[in-house]
Amino acid sequence: MSLEITAEQEALRETSRRFLSEATPLSRVREVMATDTVFDTELWTRMATELGALGLAVPEELGGAGLGYPEVSYLAEEAGRALAPGALLATAGLAVPALMAGNERARARLLPRIVDGAAVGAVAWLDPGADWSSTSPPTRAARDGHGWTLTGDTSPVLDGAVADVLLVLAEHPQGPTVFSVEPDQAGVTRTPLPGLDQTRGLARVELDGAAAEPVSAPGAGRAMVTTALDHANVVLASEMVGGAQACLDMSVEYAKEREQFGRPIGAFQAVKHKCAEVLVEVEGARSMTRYAAWCASHNTAELPTASAIAKATAAEAYFRAAAENVQIHGGIGFTWEHDAHLYFKRAKTSQMLFGDTGAYRRHVADLIGI
């Protein structure tokens, strides 16, 4: 498989776009935004069953479609365009790739549940208050007769409040290790955290002797989180490209119809050139993201670098597109009623997620060995 968009991929993209615009228009997004967990169970089930959204990159023997990350990327781009609430990033971006790198037992036990929409996935690796670059596991694992228990707090956890499969990084005698924790047990407390971006669910997860099963090999937990992040950044970059495109579309549409001083504002170079510059950035980000998605399926050696670059590039493009969209809309773009702010907040928080642009630049410098 190469980089070109196949007819099947094009069809998937079209189907996804139609499905999302019908199933979760922005009016529906605003309803879900108003809930604690920012999660739409019906939408999630339909995405899993009707679109097969969670099994795109999962092998057929584990219930998936056996396709790849280009397909995940196209779907995520549409989800980003629609600001679709739900745990796509947490599940398809983080949990699935983590599990695919995990032990066979965990994979067989957990992946099919995720693929068929029965379980939301989440991965937790951050100490509350720590920086994204922090490497100290937020919990510690202890032997408990037959198995293990985890204790410690972690925050913010993407979609941690609705996750059914909770993968947690823990200190282990042989080094950081990822465990799975069933959230419905005593010893697990989950608190939804209100987000600056109200379209994404965040939570604090407190573990107090919660039963857990190892997912990674002992000591291989950090590598697993890194692998998960390499894939998650492909999904996140795709979402951001879709969101940026939505902003550019809004800007252009408004610039064509809104008149000031006797002409459409899109006839003024100040507005025209802003839009052109945004297009240049979005087009570049899309190319880079598509390449990173291709790497995720076909050239994993280049994946870490490509996905880090895609993340930083898409973040810059999205923030620019979203900020200019507010500016081009003028006063109206600054109201709660208008949708511009939903994208603006999503853009900035996505840029900050997992580390800001500077942090990803440093990561790239490390990866290319300079």
Place this chain on the structure above:
Amino acid sequence: MSLEITAEQEALRETSRRFLSEATPLSRVREVMATDTVFDTELWTRMATELGALGLAVPEELGGAGLGYPEVSYLAEEAGRALAPGALLATAGLAVPALMAGNERARARLLPRIVDGAAVGAVAWLDPGADWSSTSPPTRAARDGHGWTLTGDTSPVLDGAVADVLLVLAEHPQGPTVFSVEPDQAGVTRTPLPGLDQTRGLARVELDGAAAEPVSAPGAGRAMVTTALDHANVVLASEMVGGAQACLDMSVEYAKEREQFGRPIGAFQAVKHKCAEVLVEVEGARSMTRYAAWCASHNTAELPTASAIAKATAAEAYFRAAAENVQIHGGIGFTWEHDAHLYFKRAKTSQMLFGDTGAYRRHVADLIGI
């Protein structure tokens, strides 16, 4: 004395502008550019005698006018606007403040010669190939019966090839110390270095047992260089503000007269807004520079921070103004014949001089104690 521009200062500025535009129009600058040392002796003498350019901030008892750095700044702004060749930055910016911080003997011996135009000053503190942030003195001092000798190479030295008063940082048993070296002696070899900016003289100076006299207290050499740089940055920032203003003036004039697609290009927002943005930057840089100049005479505690900020701010404004000036002029702005490139090269090299903008930011961070 406060920040406002007095009638005397306004007159000085007017006189300087008239003098420079008559004595060193850009056609003359191009002639001087073609020489090795980029120095116009007649102009130098006239600036010293007719404008009193080198004694503005020197006390009257040492032959100066007993004014201050605001006056130096206004003159330097005009010199920057005219791209006047000569050693104003090296002499009034570096050598004079260094000497003013030096011992009485050096001050009395050397300053009057500088003020009356008989001597060009230069300060040398950099190891060849070193970064501006390097702190290791380029030469070492040795006792020699009656006095001292210096040995070592230093480069690039601003106007080092034409300096009559050469102040050199040297390693000394009690720490880095500044010495004065008479350049016309065996043991001093000076080689003009061709500059990317051909309007400024640079040189390599090689000392091999050259006789020298201490200027700073033993071990106080680095502090003296720092003091010199604090003042030099006021002069350099002033030059840059003048150069930036010249670029903006050229851009605006051209934008008014050059027609494309049936209207002056200055009617297109792309050009209008560029010019407006440059004005915002130049105005800010001028305010900051004027304040730093005021600090140099009236509030020396704030001088290091103010002059560092002025330097970095003026450099950004100048580079932007010069680069946009080339762009606004289109193809013609990219020719050797047009003057735009003289400012463009001066802008970038001035930005790099003594440390780039990032280096000055870090310096500011240190100075404000964060």
Place this chain on the structure above:
Amino acid sequence: MTADTVSSPIPYSDAALEFRREIRDWLARNAPEDLRGVRAVPRMPSPELKPHLDRWASTLAEAGLMCVAWPREYGGRGLSGVEVAIMNEEFDRAGVPRLTRGMGESLVGPAIITHATEEQKQRLLPPIISGEHDYCQGFSEPGAGSDLAGLRTRGVVDGTELVINGQKVWTSGYYKANMLFCLVRTDPEAPPHKGISYVLLPIERDGRSNGVEFRPITRINGAALFAETFLTDARAPLDNVIGGLNQGWRVAMTTLGSERGGSATTQHVAFERQFWRLVEKVRERGLLGDVRVREQLAWAYSRIQVIRANGLGLTAELAAGRSGGGLANGSTSKIRWSEFQRAMTEMAMDLLGPDALVTGPDYQLDEWQEEFLVTRSHTIWGGTAEVQRNIVAERALGLPKEPRPAKGVTS
């Protein structure tokens, strides 16, 4: 060169220095303890804070320290920009807020003073000073934005009254106002810039609604400080038309020069305080050792110093009796500070890391989240950043013109 003396960058006159002493003394006696440290007055003060602020406002009004830039004959103090700057500095020094009567003081009063009849001045100015009249603005209209000439709200003369119908938008301070100053089209046949009148419209008359209905506009930070205003047969006495019927355009252009000069030396103070709070946050997060973070912070500090230096320079010129700053200084200053704030708060978000993703309950934002969102509006209101650049290019640089809107108009 001379000495290390710390002298003042502003050439204050003896009278100005005397004024500073006077204000300082007055504040020493009168600055209210209950407001000590309340430097930034929230736009919508809490119910606890409000009575304290009201009391302090009355004290200031009684002491002749409201509407200080107005001439003495109309209840002001006739202060120059430099003196207003001194007042701001001294209030800041005392740690208490310098309250004003908002747009009534800064926009309506000057318009009245410049364009109204003597009868109108005597009738309409004192209630602004006393706080009896609290004005909100009705200039912008949906669809008009920065292009003020296109406004459509109609005013029809009916006997001694004007009957007004139409819709306004971006009415700030509507929630506490009892007067609306607005532009209405009173001659629909005239060219766009003509036929407009400047009217002071009571929001209630005889305790009943005067056909003025506000519909709050929630902004992206969740607060509703602005409203859409619907005018349905709203009535104003013709005596409340300022500058004459159909003469509203030039009235709307009135501003009082000294107000801008007045904040020139203190504008940076809030930025600097904010900057040091950010440094403290960054220090707590252990990032101050990061050279890149240091460079970013130094960038912000430097921009603030540029804003400060610009204000000092402007005030020094004013104090020396010159107008200072040139034709477009208002626009260049606004471009400078609004873009600085935008960039600074974006940077702050990055520096605060994962914590900055989470708000308090009910979308309660912390300082940085709030500023990050609110600063987006600064390049929109009062003439968009694009309009400001046009103004600078045309007025200060003389580049060819494009149509341009009135000042103080939100797009």
Place this chain on the structure above:
Amino acid sequence: MTADTVSSPIPYSDAALEFRREIRDWLARNAPEDLRGVRAVPRMPSPELKPHLDRWASTLAEAGLMCVAWPREYGGRGLSGVEVAIMNEEFDRAGVPRLTRGMGESLVGPAIITHATEEQKQRLLPPIISGEHDYCQGFSEPGAGSDLAGLRTRGVVDGTELVINGQKVWTSGYYKANMLFCLVRTDPEAPPHKGISYVLLPIERDGRSNGVEFRPITRINGAALFAETFLTDARAPLDNVIGGLNQGWRVAMTTLGSERGGSATTQHVAFERQFWRLVEKVRERGLLGDVRVREQLAWAYSRIQVIRANGLGLTAELAAGRSGGGLANGSTSKIRWSEFQRAMTEMAMDLLGPDALVTGPDYQLDEWQEEFLVTRSHTIWGGTAEVQRNIVAERALGLPKEPRPAKGVTS
């Protein structure tokens, strides 16, 4: 997901893979040792290098590897964009330059192929391939710049000839050319875009000057690669007018799509090599430990990867038989790479510190100084950055139009 196999991002057809093998084999046999490593051919090759390049060009022409995008019937190979890309990759892999016939190949040939008569094709195309005709461009005029419609050079029919008088500017490659392709106004009464003819003008005729005089323009890096061209009674046979008299505008608009596609997969290669040379320099200066420098370098690397990914995506679409890239891809690509290069070389200057202030004798610039200066022209030639943004906004986004110039025109 499937595996760790490194597969190709481009969906090459079997024929394309076969073509790659063929080129690779041919290069293995024919790549000249004397040019091994000469990847970037200087615009003005040294006297030592030139004979080697000429020999290699002849070898390529004889092997049918010149003008490869032209149809086979006119001496080309009819290569697709993907195949041209493969050729570029293989030449790069072999470390020898892929030479072309410059503007004769990329601009004049396509115009002839699309618009000329069969007689003209047979007469004018072979000398381009053989190198006998070396073309330079006469489109721009002083005063016209990006606004091509305003050109003033006149062509008057005199029997079977056109007599041309006027002035051109930015004639690149004038120093080696013997043919000038130019636009002249042949109907002064017609509207600006009409009445223009596309003419191939010999620079000499019968060994004597044909009224074409070049005056070199020295650019800001000190090199004179362009000229002003003065045309005084210069004569071209009417047979050298392409596309018919007064039909020059649409001829000038001709470009051959595959050329751009052809460089899409190799454009980043030069940038990457330059990047690693900069890294090496920075390493030598001991700055690689500086987190800020690392971040700046990573920024540059990232932009190069975006350029690469964009080229790969475009080529993948071309290889899959789609046109790829949309209406304005040429302009967006140019904006992207030209602004990247500008920023990258500014950064390089800063990173190289004091040494970057000093040149060699006679203004001999090092790689970074040269690039720092030359890259300023990339946002000017071929349509300024501002014109490119207009093109993108109008063609790709459908925003309202402004007048716009032809492609390939220097402002």
